[in-house]
Structure formats: C-alpha cells, structure tokens
Amino acid sequence: MIRPAQRGPRERLVEAAERLTYREGAGVGIAALLKEANVARRSLYEHFGGKDELLAEVLRGAAAKDLDAYRAAMSAAGPDAARRILAIFDHLEAAVTAEGFRGCRYLGADLALQDPEHPAHAVAREYRAELHRLIQHELDRLGHAESADEAERIMFLIEGTLASAVTRPDARPARIAADLAAHILRLGPADASKRGRATSAP
Template identity: 55%
Template sequence: MTTRTLPGPRERLLEAAKELTYKQGVGVGVDALLKAANVARRSLYEHFGGKDGLITEVLRLSAAEDEAGYQEAMRAAGDDPRRRLLGVFDWLGEVIEEPEFRGCRYLAAELALADPDHPGHDVIRRYRERVHDLLERELRELDHPQPAHAADQLLLLVDGTLAVGAIRRDTHPAAGARQLAEQILGDPRPSTRRS
C-alpha cells in the first residue's frame, strides 16, 4: 500500500495564487487565495510574509516556466536563428489558442501593482531582460546590424501579440506579428552558391 503525499500549505498557496492571479489579476483578495488553497491565514505569513511575497514568488516561478517555453519553442524550430526567432511567434499563436489563455501575466501585473517599489516589478523587469537577451543572441547569430534594437522591436511584438490575443484572438495576432518580425529580421542570408 502506498501513501500519497498531498502538497503542503506553501505549494497549495502557490498553486492557488498562480491560478487566481492569472484569472482575476493580482488584486485578488487574500480570503479568496486562502480559501482556494485551503490554508489558514497564518500559513500565508509564515511562508511568504504576506500577499506581496506570495505574488512575487508566483511571478518568479511563472517567469522561469515562461522563459523555458521561449527556449523550447526556439529549440523546436531547429538551428537556423531566423527560424528560431519566427518560431517564437508560432508558439505564441498556440499559447493564445489555449482555452485558459487570459493575456500576459506580466503586463497585467505591471499595470495592477500600483506601488513602484513592489518587489514584483523587479522580478518582471529581470524576466523581460532575460527574454530580450535570448532574442538578441539569436539576432547576433543572424548577423543582424542592430541586434539590441531589433530585440526591443521583437519584444514589442510579443507584448502586442499577447495583449491582443487576450481580447481579439480571432484577429490572429501571432500571425500578424510574425509577418512584422520577418521585416525586422530582414532578408534571409543570401546564398553563398554562385549560379
């Protein structure tokens, strides 16, 4: 006979907060979080120091998962940096089509966290820097003349794709963003073969 271990209060709080803050925003009430996690208020303060700490940890964990998603999408597109960068938009198209998609967790949190000193802002800033660096590395591999600037532009397309995908997914924002990304990337490398 095997015993199944149930998640502890910390894990239940994280799972509940991850789900509820995505569906309802970071302004979701503490009572709703505690009820969904089936934990006492004391557990929130013991494990996270309060709601702000819980929100920050959810953002940190989500950022790690989403960064891995970008990396996996690029790996799946093969070795060519151009295909890898365009593969990001193919992947975002799939993400938007998921029934539970509600937009970008990070854009929503940035807008909702009114306190500029909330630690969640720093987590989001560092996550965006890592995604930017990921894009910029591929642009350097592509020998793009302005890799940092082009990475800024691609990140703007990513943000727009996720924002529009939440409210007008029938407009296929990822496909449109992919076409714009192709323009940012420029013409594919010319063939070195001579005719």
C-alpha cells in the first residue's frame, strides 16, 4: 500500500500559521508557530525568510479560497446580476454562523501588523480590490452609473458584516447587510445618477 507523501516543513508551517493566526491573531510568536508546525527555526527562514512572508503566504492562500467561494456563490445564483450580488450575503450568513468563526483574517492582520510595509497588507489590499472588481462588474451589468462607488458601499457592508458577526452575532448582520445591499440595487441607474448630481450640488 502506497502512503501519501508526508507534508514537508513548508506545508506544515503554512498550515500551522493558518490555524494559529486565525485563533490567536497575527501577533502570534515565532516559537508558537514552530512548535505547532513541529519544524526547526531554520526551516522558517529557508522557506519564507522569516515570519512576515509566512503570514503573507497564509493570507494569499486564504484570499484565493475566499474569492473562489464568493465566485461559486455568485455563479450558483444564476445569470441575474442583482441576485449574484445578494448571493454574497447568503454566503456570508453561512460563513459567520459556522462553528469556529472568529472574524475577518484581513482586518485582523491589518490591525495587528503596525508596519505599513508588512507584505500582508499588500495581500489584503489586493484581495479587497479583486472582490471590489467582482462586485463592480455585476453593477456595470445592471447599468449603474456610479458602479465603483456602489461597489465600495457593498464592500463596506461585507466588511461590516464580518466585524459585527464577532461582537453582535445575534443581530444577524448578514441579513441586515443584505437588506441594505438590496436597497442600493433598487436605486437603479437613473436614481443613482440623480443622487450623484444632488450630492454634488453647492
């Protein structure tokens, strides 16, 4: 019987960092990471050059999985652009009510890592930019004149859901956010354009 290849130090480091940083935050110490991964300190530096790039790699993996999950939820909703956007909040409802949910990885990393040049910040920015592009694409299909701004508002609802689900889970923030997103979508291209002119008037 052929056994699967044992995971190497690199894979064990990533898996350990993924678990610990989500459970304890991005400020978890190197010693704890090495112990969890059962690897020597040398392996960390050989594969990642240090803890910073390991944390960035964990976020890259999480971002790829999260974006795939959003795309899958939107695809399952069918071709209608509005339904595809609202499906994001159905996905969030399931995510934030799942056992073990502890908040948004990207927000947690941004708050914990004070160095603005930390590579994890760039990963978080690109993740948010890609999610913004997915939403804006659907708003463009709906003909929203201010699709970039509307996508930003929906991003605000997504991130607010992830934050509120930690502190006020009983409020069901994903459902509240879905109602607000539906209101944004109901404004329609013409109404959105009028609102833009009204707010820009002296």
